[in-house]
Amino acid sequence: MGHGLIAWIIIGVIAGWLTGKLMKGSGFGFFMDMIVGLVGALVGGFLSSHMGMGGVGEHGLIISIVIAVIGAVLLTVILRLITGNRSAEL
16 A cells, blocks of 8 residues: 555655654754655655565554654664764664
């Protein structure tokens, strides 16, 4: 089951919001958290498909959100390390 464009946007927004709530320290702001969530959905889908679990669009909505959140958390950690923000723990 593949998701359409609107579903991808919703999954990314939810993933960005959840990641902003899960990560300690200050977030990147509302809109940047949403962008990180959208990109994180792509990162999570890429990683899960290469690990043999299928991409974000191949699962139901809940599993897709979980995969997107994992990707967004990884992306947030990398961004915080690059920007020098040391509060990159969960």
